[in-house]
Amino acid sequence: MNEIILIKNGELALKGLNRKSFEEALVKNIRKAVAPYGDAKIIRAQSTMYVHPMENLDIEDAVDCISKVFGIAALSRAAEVEKDMEAIMPAVCEYLRDELESARTFKVEAKRADKKFPLKSPEICAQTGEYILEHFGNLTVDVHNPDVVVTIEIRDTAAYIHKQPIKGAGGLPVGTGGRACVMISGGIDSPVASWMMAKRGLELSAVNFASPPYTSLRAEEKVKDLLGKVADWSGNIRLHIVPFTEIQEAIRDYCPEDMLTVIMRRYMIKIAQIIARKDGALALISGESVGQVASQTLRALECTDAAADMPVLRPVIGMDKEEIVSIARKIDTFEISILPFEDCCTVFTPKHPKTKPVLEKIIEAEQALENDRVNIAAMIEKAINDTATTIIKPGNIQEELK
Ligand code: ATP
Ligand code: MG
Numbered sequence: 312m313n314e315i316i317l318i319k320n321g322e323l324a325l326k327g328l329n330r331k332s333f334e335e336a337l338v339k340n341i342r343k344a345v346a347p348y349g350d351a352k353i354i355r356a357q358s359t360m361y362v363h364p365m366e367n368l369d370i371e372d373a374v375d376c377i378s379k380v381f382g383i384a385a386l387s388r389a390a391e392v393e394k395d396m397e398a399i400m401p402a403v404c405e406y407l408r409d410e411l412e413s414a415r416t417f418k419v420e421a422k423r424a425d426k427k428f429p430l431k432s433p434e435i436c437a438q439t440g441e442y443i444l445e446h447f448g449n450l451t452v453d454v455h456n457p458d459v460v461v462t463i464e465i466r467d468t469a470a471y472i473h474k475q476p477i478k479g480a481g482g483l484p485v486g487t488g489g490r491a492c493v494m495i496s497g498g499i500d501s502p503v504a505s506w507m508m509a510k511r512g513l514e515l516s517a518v519n520f521a522s523p524p525y526t527s528l529r530a531e532e533k534v535k536d537l538l539g540k541v542a543d544w545s546g547n548i549r550l551h552i553v554p555f556t557e558i559q560e561a562i563r564d565y566c567p568e569d570m571l572t573v574i575m576r577r578y579m580i581k582i583a584q585i586i587a588r589k590d591g592a593l594a595l596i597s598g599e600s601v602g603q604v605a606s607q608t609l610r611a612l613e614c615t616d617a618a619a620d621m622p623v624l625r626p627v628i629g630m631d632k633e634e635i636v637s638i639a640r641k642i643d644t645f646e647i648s649i650l651p652f653e654d655c656c657t658v659f660t661p662k663h664p665k666t667k668p669v670l671e672k673i674i675e676a677e678q679a680l681e682n683d684r685v686n687i688a689a690m691i692e693k694a695i696n697d698t699a700t701t702i703i704k705p706g707n708i709q710e711e712l713k
Contacts, residue, residue: 312406313391314370316362316377317473321384321481329487334360336484337382343546344380347706348372374477376705379544381510382487383479389464389471394428396435399470400442403461406472411461416453417443422464435463483512485546491624492516492587493596494579495538495550497530497654500598500627502537502644503635507626508596509545516590517548517703518583520555522655530652539707540644548703551586553694555579555655561685562659566676569665572606572656573673574680577618582691584621586698594622600630605664614673 320337338353341362345351349368354361364373370388377386390406392398404411411417421435430438439461440452462473493505495517509515519534531552538548558578566574583595599607606615616623627635639645681687700712 312402315364315389315391315471316370316373317387317389317471318360318362318377318383319385319476319479320358320360321382321479321483333382333484333487336487337380340380340382340484340486340546341377344376344705345373347708348376376543378477379480380484381480381482381512381544382484384481385476385479387476388474391469391471394425394465394470396430396438399435399463399472400439403439403463403472404443404446407459407461407474410459410475411443411447411450414450414458416457417450417459417461418452418454418457419443419461419463422462424464424466428465435465439463480510480544482510485509485512485544486514488512488514490514490516490590490592491594491596492518492583492590492592494583494598495519495534496598496656497533497537497648497650497652498598499632499639499645499648500600500603500635501596502541502598502642502648503638504596504598504624504626505538505541505548506544506638506642506644508624509541513594513596515541515545515548515596516587516592517550518579518586519550519552520579520582520655521552522556522559522658523554525556525559525658526653526655530654533647533650533652535701535703535709536647536707537644538703539709540642540647542703542707543705544642546705549590550701550703551590552699552701553582553586554697555582555694558687558690558694559655559659561680561687561690565680565684568661569663570668570673570676571659571661572664573611573614573668574677575656575659576606576611576615577673577677578687578691580615580618580623582694584619585691585695587621592621594624595619596624596626598627599625600627600632600635603632605666608666610667610669611665614668614670617670617674 350365351368352363364370392402419436419439421432423432464471491508491513495501521531538550542548562574702710
């Protein structure tokens with residue numbers, strides 16, 4: 312039996328005149344998602360898409376990756392059969408055997424797009440219902456609250472028998488909202504923040520600050536592995552790893568200890584947005600959550616935000632750690648995030664960081680650093696020049712660019 316995948320668009324349907332471009336983006340994203348596994352023919356009809364896997368594409372693999380494509384409300388597998396009740400009814404029993412055997416009640420629904428089909432929808436339902444009752448002694452009909460709904464769709468090309476729908480990833484197709492650049496650490500929060508913004512239709516770039524030899528290559532691998540998981544949902548991510556050691560050491564040596572973290576974070580923002588702009592990104596993304604640590608009080612956020620002249624999106628800002636962890640588990644990043652490799656934020660941390668830094672004082676300290684002591688501008692330029700870029704693709708396929 313030939314199987315296809317039916318896709319119900321999500322929020323897409325609401326987008327009025329933009330709908331066509333959203334649908335086109337969705338088709339493109341579905342095609343890209345299945346590409347590592349094989350090819351598919353995709354047909355659009357109203358709010359449903361029909362994905363026909365080619366011979367080289369396994370249906371389980373296709374369902375698996377399509378369930379991670381944003382912009383889809385629900386998907387289901389369906390069997391394609393000849394448009395003839397003599398073929399349809401036995402096919403229903405065969406295709407839905409497991410579901411029907413383990414249920415107590417069912418109903419049949421028919422959708423008849425092909426108006427030339429000789430039976431009307433109620434007749435299709437009645438005949439199929441009777442046929443099922445003859446073959447499954449365990450079942451009775453319940454039209455209000457059935458355990459199993461048998462859906463039969465008669466289209467111009469063929470008849471389709473639907474399996475029970477599964478929930479799609481929701482959100483909007485990646486790429487329809489432009490690009491943003493995530494500041495990715497090896498922690499739990501920033502991969503979740505990345506995923507949440509990709510869900511809102513944003514394409515992702517990423518910047519990670521590394522401070523070798525204080526941080527190891529394993530820490531960089533960890534960041535790549537985390538983004539590999541996110542890329543299963545977001546598509547390709549351009550990751551830029553910025554060598555941050557020299558700048559961090561200058562901050563450590565010349566700035567007041569209790570201001571180190573906030574100043575370091577401000578330089579991260581300044582550098583990240585230069586790289587973000589080069590990538591065509593219009594915003595930064597960070598994994599901050601109010602009150603989680605000293606650098607995430609409102610005062611500290613005021614200081615970091617003031618270093619930015621593009622929006623900083625913080626999707627987990629109001630979430631508890633537990634809520635963030637539950638998403639991290641769902642997207643399979645949690646187990647990687649808890650591996651114990653040093654992040655540049657955890658080296659040179661002050662014993663008593665200021666929880667209420669004052670912006671003017673922070674700026675004064677930075678100016679002292681920039682004017683008198685070290686050539687920070689040159690260090691920033693060098694760090695950007697020495698940045699290494701890798702494209703992270705679904706399935707954690709990595710392509711080094713330089
Ligand atoms: P996470 O779990 O994402 O690491 P966190 O709770 O550990 O977050 P911080 O270490 O204060 O918090 O970092 C806050 C945010 O700053 C991170 O979510 C991330 O967006 C960004 N960030 C932290 N370290 C780095 C880094 N080495 N490179 C790039 N961005 C970073
Ligand atoms: Mg961190």
